[in-house]
Amino acid sequence: MRTKIDTDSFGFLFNDIARITRGVFAREIEASRLPVTAAEARVMAHMARSGPTRQHLLAESLGMTPMSLTGFLDRLEAAGLVAREADPKDRRAKIVTLSPKAAGTLAQIAQAGERTEQLISNGLCPEDWQTFLKTARQLRAHIDGPRGAASKAEDTV
Template sequence: MPTKLESETIGMLLTDVSRLLRGAFDRKVNAMDLGITPGEARTLIQVALTEGIKQAEIATRMGIEPMTLSAYLDRLEAMELVARLPDPADRRAKNVVITDKADPLLSELMAGLREMMNAYTAGLDEAAREMLRGNLRILRENLRRLDPCVAGKEKGAKE
């Protein structure tokens, strides 16, 4: 008889929620018709969160290949939403920053995403939402600390 796997483990639930949220994010960004793709939107958000870090670090944080990130950044830079600046400590590296032109788009994007997340977290009061955020932070920190692959890639990265 085949082994029956448990589908309600924390890992399985997180995987399902992550997959569903990513699809919802993509659909929301497309529906907002902001002139950027969902991948570019994720990149823009990550640059805004980590202003001034190296492209390679952004790719690691996003879990994408550096070439994929480079393509997103090329398009965002062509729209004058981000700028790549030489890293003063490493002349081969580029640090990425948000431009003033990105502010209105980021504000609209984040308002739409807040609306989306409010709908998806309906039924959770503010205390439950904060508890969920806190528990997810603990899980993230444990993963970063205990997984040697993650720890090596994110060495020195801060959030």
Template sequence: MRIDPDTFGFLLTDLARLIRTDFDRRLLGEGTAVTPGEARTLLHAARAGEVRQNVLAERMGLEPMTLSTYVDRLEERGFVQRVPDASDRRAKLVRLTPAAEEALAAITRITSQARLRAREGLSDEEWSMLNRLLKKVRSNFQGGGF
């Protein structure tokens, strides 16, 4: 049996791995104050807004304990804080602090560099179409349509 290495799933997996590796290399080369895992946590927290820690872990595809370690370290540096969830006192929300802004600015510069690399050889129209199509595929999987 021959497996096609260029199927949709393999292409997406390879691309995600390559982008992550490029991001990690760039981040470490910049000498930022955060590790790649912490940087991803800050980006996802900024994207989600104030969010429960378990929801953030799920959105990032991480085990809750792994995310907890990242949040602990970010909290120690003052980049995030855990605050009680008014709707469930047992739950904690992760909130970015103003101190995270400088780190996020550095991280977004790095993601911009990676995005430029990704779109090399693509016209503006092709890049726009790729983004539209990827969003459509993502929406096909959202909402639990099983």
């Protein structure tokens, strides 16, 4: 028996958009000759969004395992871009923060992100793009909802 799968369904569309966007972003990071990879840039951008936070929560927000994140953080820490300290509330947990040295790299990451957005939104009228962003934000808030808010309040320093 063969089942027809709608490859234009929400799940497929968002996965495809995310995958393609990551590729465009990676090319923009490479073109910028930044001292970080695209994956490390994503880690830093999420850190900038969340502020000092527990390492396991950062991994969760990136959709990766804590062990995978550890490798990225090791390299970023060696470059002086992040710091990890024991959480005073639970010494087994690590709090990760961006260092002051990260500011210049973050500015360049933001520029690469802006160029990425320009490239992927090319061909859409500005009103359609803004409507898409508004709808995507509403979806994120609805899906993440109370779980995300409770998690952030509990574990963000």
